[in-house]
Amino acid sequence: MLIRRETPADRSTVYAIHSEAFRREPGVTPIEAPLVDELRADGDLLEALSLVAVRGGEVVGHVCCSRARIGEDTTSAVGLGPLGVLPAHQASGVGSALVHAVLGAADALGYGLVVLLGNPAYYARFGFVTASTLSITAPDPAWSKNFQARTLTGYKPTQAGAFEYAPAFSRI
Template sequence: MLLRQETPADREAIHAVHLAAFAKHSVPVVEAKLVDELREDGDLPGALSIVAERDGEVAGHVCCSPARLGSDEKSAVGLGPLGVLPAHHKSGVGSALVHAVLGAADALGYGAVVLLGDPNYYSRFGFVLAEPLGITPPVAEWAPHFQVRTLRAYTEDLRGDFHYSPAFDRL
């Protein structure tokens, strides 16, 4: 498996990955549109948009986008979506992508990566529930699934209401 930053040539394949990955979970599939809109808004930093290739095919994609945490607009990013083609589920592609994007966010100096997802899956990467760290989800009902992974640049004053990039609000 090869992990690398997305290129313009990957855009259709990334869109297809998210359509296939979320076909059973959300109707209509909003994740593919979300990635496209993040890119169009300029909220998809190249270093934080990573593809996994298997045998020359894009098998998965993950991205992080700028976020606001309290009054801070530079220390946190929102992870998601993470998508893997169904044929590559349970083969380590998703885990490799999460590790890669966390490493990239850490190397870029972010203090926290925040996401909405299954704690049983994301806890293996060091994610914990966000509210005990003073990070409030955009929707109160998300709290049991709203998580944060602190990175080296994290400080305890990185807290408050979390806001994803504007594309998330347009879903």
């Protein structure tokens, strides 16, 4: 499996991946599919942190990070998501490889925190903890147990406060 940066040629495949990975009911496009396009259109998708997984020459997974804010800090944290893998390739290590790769890339780029809304049972294996333990407040109090953060090398304890995703998240 190869993990690489997303290219413009991957965009329709990325949309299809999130459509299939998050489909809840037939004929209804899940919000995660257009979210990536909206983040890109707003200039909030971080190109260096938009990665695809290629297996057998086929793009089978995608993860991205976008600009975020913690308190008044707009440069040290990113929001992870969505993370999607085609159903036929789920539970085969694709998602884990994408998360490891995006965390390593975010760390290398100097970010201090990666924040996400997701299943703690899945993300704990990557070092994510409940964000409130780091004094990071979720945009919605109902998210508290699923709202998580992962510190990176550039983390400083002053990176705390109310978390805010890129505006596209509020529009979905």
